[in-house]
Amino acid sequence: MERNLTHIALFAALIAVLGLIPKIDLAAGVPITAQSLGIMLCGTVLGAKRGALAVLLFLALVAAGLPLLSGGRGGIGVFAGPSVGFLIGFPVAAFVTGWLMERTSLSPMVAATAASVIGGIGVLYVFGIIGMSVMLDKTLGEAAFLSAAFLPGDAVKAVIAGLVTQSLSRMRPASLLSRA
């Protein structure tokens, strides 16, 4: 019980920290924020339920007024802006990523990368694109075109989520709660 609670809370903090670190040069010379990487890691490490709850806890604190989204954004205002779809999609993305991770016996690297691509990019973008098309009064196709700018960065992050998950499983197999 306590372990569930502390894992959820500490991963909510991890999502925030990954968004606040200014410029982890994740891959050569591409300064991208690592926040959506945090969402993916919640799924691949904690699994579906705990991962989604960690993301919800993080979003509650953002809504309450902490500037924890990348770029120091926060407050209720971010839920009234054009990226609201991505925020709503965050917990679902973590859930799907974790759910896939729990249900495959592929190696951690392949499983975590594939789960992050499907959950952390595919599912997330469906929500994000719908949100943007509603908020900016554009067709789904036009909104998809606008979101495509983030695609290369997110693809890199899915691979990094795979690498990190694989390293964790090698150093300490028991730490992957999604595979427990």
Next chain:
Amino acid sequence: MLTLTSPVETWAHRWPAGPKLALLALATTGLLLLSAPVLLAGAALATAGLYMTAGRGFARTGARLLWPLWPFVLVVGLWHLWTADLTGGAAILLRMLTAVALANFVTMTTRLSDMLAVFQGLARPLSPLLPPRRLALAFALVIRFIPVMLQRMAQIEASWRARSPRPPRWRVLVPGVLAALDDADRVAEALRARGGAG
């Protein structure tokens, strides 16, 4: 850690959080129903007036909070210039900026603890699944551990730089995540030793 609540005390700080949020929900619904650019411009002006009643410094901070929206303003502006639908573009942008500004106003005039108290109240129907004390503890743990983890990430990066001429990249994330998992285990033990999470 800094919150987005304005340190400048305004009249709106003295309003309770619940009614402010209810009014915000009403106002945002109203904005979504408006489509005439003239009416939306009126709403935008009224919102600017609302900020001015709280003082110049407060209004300037409020304007700065809208700054992250500039890429959307640029893209939508160019798009509607291209399609020669200027009134449509103006309506979209006015609605977006006004809705975000109104929500920011509530955030800027409400203390974090008051806002969290409202959330805990809203979560009350879930109390068989999610006891209120456990939710409060979760909020407190996150707020406490963000600075701890930021500091540790900085230490991990520093020790990488001390050993390698190459920039750290993603490899620093592994010890970072591992440390978070260890912390979670230790905090869980400490909680159990003190009577559990309630």
